[in-house]
Amino acid sequence: MLNIYYGRMSEAIFNTAVYFKNVYEDSWITDSFSKEMILDVDKSIVLGNGVIDSPVLGKIAPVSLSGGVKTLILMKNEPQKIFNASTCGNNCAKWILKIGEMQDITINLRHLMDFGRSSFDIHILNTDQVVHSMKELVPVAGIFV
Amino acid sequence: MRGTHSVMVQNKRIRYDFDIRRNLTIIQGDSATGKTTLISMIEEYYENGPVSGIELRSDKECVILSGRKWRNDLAVIQDSIVFIDEGNEFIFTDEFSASIRSTDNYYVIVTREGIPSLPYSIEEIYGIRDSGKFGALKQVYNEFYHLYHAGKRQEIKNFGMIIAEDSNSGYQFFQSVVERDIICKSAKGTI
Structure with missing residues (x-):
């Protein structure tokens, strides 16, 4: 289940790029799920441990991935921690939903992310409500961001 | 500082070309559009100059503000375009909003979270988009685009x-x- 806390949350890791730089493991990058996310969001191909082929930047290290993908990889690999998901653009939303379907995660959002038109299950921690569409989510989350 | 200021920053692979029109500009948008890359290039140019391999053209100095020493750094920045990447929580403090009001700089801030204490226009919230290759080089050309419009003004x-x-x-x-x-x-x- 995907749990979201909207608004400021002191226990959330705010600067996910710095955290990622200091904790990521090579296996997180070469994992097939990460490869799919990196290809979809960053349009980049994971060549091997620590090397990613970016169409714009050339051969890059994992720390040079986009802020959004780095946060997605953290959510997937450290589900016990709470990350600031406002470092993710709307093009990361479907991956956040997928990670939430695979495992229980809690994220902190400080803006209204667009989770798309399909139905979903999101538990909003602020009000302890489960919402299933953006139409249900916006009036609840909008109060807090 | 007043008026519109153009900024062009490029290396061999990527080029950004944009105008800053107001004292507060916000950059948002999808992940992987090059927001952090832009900030990194400006920082590398500021630290190393042309020997960085980066070319930067602007009639105002472009600087980066970040980290815990932001107060001290901001105190000596004048008549500049100040870029702030996401991950800098100080932008949400009242102290920051009060500090920048007494400066003559323009500020370009990367954040998806709203900053209620700063009076910025929705017309100055931009995304970055890839506008294709630039010139004969295999260089990606990026520009700013409006994410929102206030709508047509009607009498x-x-x-x-x-x-x-x-x-x-x-x-x-x-x-x-x-x-x-x-x-x-x-x-x-x-x-």
């Missing part, structure tokens, strides 16, 4: 009453400027 004609939501400055403003035959009422915060 409203033939009305007899203005209802101001509040009872203070908004109401007092309209009461002072409307023509004599137009009634101005306050809703006293009830709408």
Whole structure:
């Protein structure tokens, strides 16, 4: 289940790029799920441990991935921690939903992310409500961001 | 600082070309559009100059503000375009908003979270988009684009009453400027 806390949350890791730089493991990058996310969001191909082929930047290290993908990889690999998901653009939303379907995660959002038109299950921690569409989510989350 | 200032920053692989029109500009948008890359290139140019391999053209100095020493750094930055990447939580503090009001810099801030203490226009919220290859090089050309529009301004004609939501400055403003035959009422915060 995907749990979201909207608004400021002191226990959330705010600067996910710095955290990622200091904790990521090579296996997180070469994992097939990460490869799919990196290809979809960053349009980049994971060549091997620590090397990613970016169409714009050339051969890059994992720390040079986009802020959004780095946060997605953290959510997937450290589900016990709470990350600031406002470092993710709307093009990361479907991956956040997928990670939430695979495992229980809690994220902190400080803006209204667009989770798309399909139905979903999101538990909003602020009000302890489960919402299933953006139409249900916006009036609840909008109060807090 | 006043007016519009153009900034061009490029290396062999990527080029950004954009205008900064107001003192506060916000950059948002999808992940992987090059927001952090732009900030990194400006920082590398600022630290190393042309020997960085980066070319930067602007009539104002472009600087980066980040980290815990932001107060000290900001105190000596004048007449510059100041870029702030996401991950800098100080931008949400009252101290920061008060500090930048007494400066003559322009600020370009990367954040998806709103900053209620800063008065920026929705017209100055931009995304970055890839506009294809630039010139003969295999260089990606990026530009800013408006994420939101305030809509077309229309002149409203033939009305007899203005209802101001509040009872203070908004109401007092309209009461002072409307023509004599137009009634101005306050809703006293009830709408």
